[in-house]
Amino acid sequence: MARRVLMGNTAVAEAVRLAGVQVVTAYPITPQTVIVERIAEMVERGELKARYIRVESEHSALALVYGAAAGGARAFTATSSHGLLYMYEMLWWVAGSRLPIVMAVVTRSIGPPWGLHSDHHDALTVRDTGWIIGFASSVQEAFDMTLQAFKISEDRRVMLPAMVALEGFTLSHTAEPVEMPDEKSVSEWLPPREPLPFKIEPGKAFAVGNTGPDEVTMELKWLAWRAMERSRFVIRETDLEYAKRFGLRSYGGLVEDVYAKGSDYVVVAMGAWCGDLKEAVEKLRGEGYRVGLLRIRYFRPFPWEELREVSQNAKAVLVIDRAVSIGHRGILGLEVSSAIGDRVPVKNVIAGIGGVDTGPEDFYSIVKTFIEEYESGSIEGWSIPEWYMPWMGVVSK
Amino acid sequence: MSLQRLALSRIRGTLPGNPACMGCPHNIGLKIVGRVLGERAVLVIPAGCSTIISGFWPREGFDLPILHVPFASAPAVAAGLRASHEASGVDSIVVVWSGDGAAADIGFATLSGAAVRNDDILVIVSDNEAYMNTGIQASGTTMWRALTTTTPVMGKTEERKDLALLMLMHRVPYVATASIAYPTDFAAKLEKAASIRGFRFIHLHSPCPPGWRFDSDKTVYVAKLAIETGAWILWEYSGGKLSINPVSRPYADKAKRKPLAEYLKLQGRFAHLREEDIKAIEEKIEANWRLLKELERIYSG
Ligand code: SF4
Numbered sequence: 001m002a003r004r005v006l007m008g009n010t011a012v013a014e015a016v017r018l019a020g021v022q023v024v025t026a027y028p029i030t031p032q033t034v035i036v037e038r039i040a041e042m043v044e045r046g047e048l049k050a051r052y053i054r055v056e057s058e059h060s061a062l063a064l065v066y067g068a069a070a071g072g073a074r075a076f077t078a079t080s081s082h083g084l085l086y087m088y089e090m091l092w093w094v095a096g097s098r099l100p101i102v103m104a105v106v107t108r109s110i111g112p113p114w115g116l117h118s119d120h121h122d123a124l125t126v127r128d129t130g131w132i133i134g135f136a137s138s139v140q141e142a143f144d145m146t147l148q149a150f151k152i153s154e155d156r157r158v159m160l161p162a163m164v165a166l167e168g169f170t171l172s173h174t175a176e177p178v179e180m181p182d183e184k185s186v187s188e189w190l191p192p193r194e195p196l197p198f199k200i201e202p203g204k205a206f207a208v209g210n211t212g213p214d215e216v217t218m219e220l221k222w223l224a225w226r227a228m229e230r231s232r233f234v235i236r237e238t239d240l241e242y243a244k245r246f247g248l249r250s251y252g253g254l255v256e257d258v259y260a261k262g263s264d265y266v267v268v269a270m271g272a273w274c275g276d277l278k279e280a281v282e283k284l285r286g287e288g289y290r291v292g293l294l295r296i297r298y299f300r301p302f303p304w305e306e307l308r309e310v311s312q313n314a315k316a317v318l319v320i321d322r323a324v325s326i327g328h329r330g331i332l333g334l335e336v337s338s339a340i341g342d343r344v345p346v347k348n349v350i351a352g353i354g355g356v357d358t359g360p361e362d363f364y365s366i367v368k369t370f371i372e373e374y375e376s377g378s379i380e381g382w383s384i385p386e387w388y389m390p391w392m393g394v395v396s397k
Numbered sequence: 398m399s400l401q402r403l404a405l406s407r408i409r410g411t412l413p414g415n416p417a418c419m420g421c422p423h424n425i426g427l428k429i430v431g432r433v434l435g436e437r438a439v440l441v442i443p444a445g446c447s448t449i450i451s452g453f454w455p456r457e458g459f460d461l462p463i464l465h466v467p468f469a470s471a472p473a474v475a476a477g478l479r480a481s482h483e484a485s486g487v488d489s490i491v492v493v494w495s496g497d498g499a500a501a502d503i504g505f506a507t508l509s510g511a512a513v514r515n516d517d518i519l520v521i522v523s524d525n526e527a528y529m530n531t532g533i534q535a536s537g538t539t540m541w542r543a544l545t546t547t548t549p550v551m552g553k554t555e556e557r558k559d560l561a562l563l564m565l566m567h568r569v570p571y572v573a574t575a576s577i578a579y580p581t582d583f584a585a586k587l588e589k590a591a592s593i594r595g596f597r598f599i600h601l602h603s604p605c606p607p608g609w610r611f612d613s614d615k616t617v618y619v620a621k622l623a624i625e626t627g628a629w630i631l632w633e634y635s636g637g638k639l640s641i642n643p644v645s646r647p648y649a650d651k652a653k654r655k656p657l658a659e660y661l662k663l664q665g666r667f668a669h670l671r672e673e674d675i676k677a678i679e680e681k682i683e684a685n686w687r688l689l690k691e692l693e694r695i696y697s698g
Contacts, residue, residue: 022480022481022484023477023480023481023484025477051480051483051484053476053477053480053514053516054514055473055510055514056506056507056509056510056513057506057507057510059469059470059473059507060470060472060473060506060507060510061473063466063467063470063471063473063474063477063507064473064474064476064477064480065477066466066470066474066477067441067464067466067473067474067475067476067477067478067479067480067481068477068478068480068481069477069481070464070474070477070478070481071477071478071479071480071481071482071485071487072481072485073477073480073481073484073485075477075481089467089469089470090467090470093466093467093470195485200439200462200463200464200478201439201462201482201487201489202436202437202438202439202462202487202488202489202490203436203462204462205457205459205460205461205462206462206463207451207452207454207457207459207462207463207464207465208463208464208465209464209465209466210448210451210452210453210454210463210465211448211449211452211453211454212453212454212455213453213454216454
């Protein structure tokens with residue numbers, strides 16, 4: 001075990017090194033760039049025995065790791081924002097082929113206008129593709145989640161690509177101390193990849209991705225769906241096993257529960273700002289409010305069971321969203337209400353779009369308002385989302 | 398490789414009864430690819446006619462390993478596949494078997510990227526000069542003035558890009574043109590390409606009966622006429638030397654070429670052309686020859 005001070009991006013690069021990745025490729029985009037710069041350096045210095053291939057676009061980056069995985073290699077790429085959108089077609093192809101691949105997505109808003117700061121729109125476009133989607137909330141977690149992503153993605157019960165989202169700048173460029181297991185113990189836990197579910201190599205007349213009856217298309221979709229369902233168990237199991245093996249902490253599987261279970265009011269959110277949100281929740285608890293936070297760690301598979309359990313006796317749930325589906329609610333808000341909206345009112349607040357700074361005081365006021373509204377009887381059933389924009393007079397409905 | 402050896406190969410490339418149109422040039426080309434590269438080859442196929450020809454599951458149209466991939470992605474996928482084979486010590490020739498749409502248009506950046514990196518792959522573009530699989534729409538390599546479903550009256554009025562020369566300008570180790578009508582020439586080029594490491598490119602001329610509107614028993618005949626009228630030129634670049642191949646060499650002399658009209662009149666896609674249109678195309682072909690002869694002089698080894 002080693003303790004080092006790392007930025008989110010370098011922590012991801014360290015996880016990639018420890019995972020013994022064989023093929024790495026990426027196209028530069030801020031704020032992801034440092035990950036691949038660091039990996040390029042590791043490869044050139046001989047710290048990582050991998051092929052580092054400089055591609056001409058993100059579409060090709062994912063295409064290239066797809067080819068590498070189809071040939072049996074452990075492969076990694078990283079991107080952000082428009083780069084992720086440029087990959088979009090390949091995201092589906094990779095997941096549909098059931099190839100294990102790990103990708104880091106350093107979240108960043110989508111233009112116009114051009115912006116560098118984080119929200120969750122980019123990562124959440126991946127929602128329906130068949131990728132496992134994790135959201136880290138600290139540098140340590142970005143490291144752990146990346147390393148675990150290889151294990152989960154390559155598990156025979158899963159065989160789906162996995163994405164690790166980490167907030168641009170807030171995590172990617174912020175240094176924190178990180179506990180890292182050593183190379184030897186990682187390689188015992190994560191041996192070289194077995195070339196599953198298939199390997200394209202000479203002498204085996206075998207086609208992947210060719211045309212077929214519509215029933216096959218549907219069946220494959222169903223199989224991927226089932227694998228994603230199974231991944232819930234694999235994620236929980238990996239979280240526990242990793243913690244036990246390396247003496248690190250278990251996060252709680254698909255979610256992290258911060259006083260949520262048993263509280264009257266449950267706040268649901270994901271990503272790096274949960275640190276500030278936690279601070280606000282703690283302050284409110286100190287003032288006697290029975291409120292807790294349920295942090296979503298994995299957006300796919302979506303933790304509906306955990307949500308239902310935690311909200312069982314709650315009076316109301318508040319979802320703070322960093323992405324909106326224009327024409328409907330916030331994206332996380334939609335997901336949460338589809339899981340529990342039948343039993344408890346779900347209020348949805350949209351904040352922090354385009355990287356707008358949302359700190360502990362903002363969260364304090366958002367959560368307190370929510371509780372007061374509920375207690376005064378103004379939150380029932382369905383409601384349109386609220387936009388938290390203090391510079392426009394706090395809230396625009 | 399002799400025709401006899403091609404005929405005797407265990408790997409056959411294409412299998413009988415696959416769903417290609419009658420007289421399909423891809424079937425001819427792939428038959429040669431499979432037989433020459435045989436046990437070492439794996440194919441990466443972007444969307445196009447070959448997606449269909451390769452067979453409807455659970456049937457197989459080709460007896461080779463195939464990875465089907467999205468339209469614009471093939472050279473990058475192939476580079477990754479080859480890198481993984483290198484990592485695990487697998488001896489392979491990763492072949493991108495692509496149409497003109499995937500290579501020259503939508504996937505041109507991907508192709509260019511792989512060339513610049515000198516990725517260890519062989520890209521073969523079987524060029525039928527339009528988007529045939531979607532129903533004959535004009536592409537970047539469609540012949541001047543050819544009728545397609547998106548150039549239905551005037552014929553294609555845009556320019557035509559010379560893909561092989563573009564690849565030559567990427568300074569890769571091997572570039573050649575070939576024709577499905579000259580199997581031994583194509584086979585020799587495949588063998589040569591297989592002996593080289595790095596990025597190799599072969600631009601294969603592939604006349605398509607329904608797309609060009611000629612009878613399906615005339616594919617080879619039309620391909621041959623393209624050579625004999627000088628409309629398609631066989632050349633090869635390797636080891637710093639570019640040479641116009643013996644098959645095409647005589648047609649460097651304009652007087653030796655058959656009249657272009659003989660090639661064009663067989664194809665319904667040129668039925669609307671007047672004499673002056675044919676003249677204009679002839680001039681473009683002559684300009685091509687001048688350029689190629691000049692390149693042969695420059696790249697004389
Ligand atoms: S349209 Fe042309 S290239 Fe396509 S399968 Fe038919 S003959 Fe072959």
